Amino acid sequence: MSDVLALAGATVVRGESTLLSEIDWEVEEGQRWVVLGPNGAGKTTLLQLAAARMHPTRGVVGVLGEVLGAVDVFDLRPRIGLASASLAERIPPRERVSDVVVTASWGVVGRWRESYDRLDHARAVELLEALGAGHLADRTYGTLSEGERKRVQIARALMTDPELMLLDEPAAGLDLGGREDLVGRLGQIAGDLEAPALVMVTHHVEEIPPHFTDVLLLREGQVVAHGPIEITLTEANLSQTFGIDLVLEQHGDRWSARART
Numbered sequence: 629m630s631d632v633l634a635l636a637g638a639t640v641v642r643g644e645s646t647l648l649s650e651i652d653w654e655v656e657e658g659q660r661w662v663v664l665g666p667n668g669a670g671k672t673t674l675l676q677l678a679a680a681r682m683h684p685t686r687g688v689v690g691v692l693g694e695v696l697g698a699v700d701v702f703d704l705r706p707r708i709g710l711a712s713a714s715l716a717e718r719i720p721p722r723e724r725v726s727d728v729v730v731t732a733s734w735g736v737v738g739r740w741r742e743s744y745d746r747l748d749h750a751r752a753v754e755l756l757e758a759l760g761a762g763h764l765a766d767r768t769y770g771t772l773s774e775g776e777r778k779r780v781q782i783a784r785a786l787m788t789d790p791e792l793m794l795l796d797e798p799a800a801g802l803d804l805g806g807r808e809d810l811v812g813r814l815g816q817i818a819g820d821l822e823a824p825a826l827v828m829v830t831h832h833v834e835e836i837p838p839h840f841t842d843v844l845l846l847r848e849g850q851v852v853a854h855g856p857i858e859i860t861l862t863e864a865n866l867s868q869t870f871g872i873d874l875v876l877e878q879h880g881d882r883w884s885a886r887a888r889t
């Protein structure tokens with residue numbers, strides 16, 4: 629199995645609820661995917677499967693050539709960069725920003741080992757600089773604004789030089805300037821041929837960065853459509869996904885949507 633992600637009939641059931649139903653999805657090297665869908669569609673659950681942090685109830689989930697259930701997930705997880713709100717909540721507010729980034733190489737949150745390689749520290753600062761957050765390296769995480777925290781989380785997710793990078797609503801809670809800054813930076817990462825395969829979850833087409841290649845539209849745990857953005861992100865598909873008649877517009881390499889009036 630050479631795909632970055634290969635899901636076949638992936639289904640997640642909790643109690644009476646089916647969170648994901650029969651998902652077939654393949655992500656290949658070099659692809660940059662956006663996962664779009666309304667609240668409760670199952671986007672975070674899908675990302676949890678991709679992050680090897682959840683197993684499917686039924687079906688097969690392949691991650692970086694390994695099948696979940698037949699691999700030690702602790703070997704797999706360092707190969708995956710994940711930035712999510714639930715992970716961010718676990719970062720101690722008093723942690724120094726450069727430590728928040730560098731501890732990713734140990735797969736831990738919170739600095740509990742004293743000896744990090746100097747090279748790790750240099751890389752952490754380099755990544756922070758690439759995200760426009762180099763000047764924050766010596767601050768404590770709890771003192772940062774939401775936008776600054778998002779940039780630190782992304783630097784942290786890149787720290788292990790992952791083969792797959794997963795971003796769960798990276799622009800949530802940002803003001804317009806912060807969102808545009810982050811979308812621009814994510815666009816730069818997406819345009820870098822050396823960057824890992826990317827999967828970004830969002831509710832808003834306005835947050836799709838330039839250079840993203842593919843989209844998966846999810847509604848009530850089921851795939852509405854998936855494939856190259858240019859042919860899959862249509863008014864009809866988006867309207868079906870959100871259950872509302874939408875006008876979708878493309879402006880160069882960005883998108884916007886609003887209800888049809």
Ligand SMILES: Nc1ncnc2c1ncn2[C@@H]1O[C@H](COP(=O)(O)OP(=O)(O)OP(=O)(O)O)[C@@H](O)[C@H]1O
Pocket residue numbers: 642643645647665666667668669670671672673674831
């Ligand atoms: N352990 C659980 N038991 C039952 N239902 C659950 C469980 N975890 C999640 N759900 C439900 O599964 C559905 C999908 O949740 P998920 O967080 O994946 O959606 P989402 O698309 O990421 O939503 P949002 O955009 O609001 O973050 C939701 O209706 C949620 O309430």
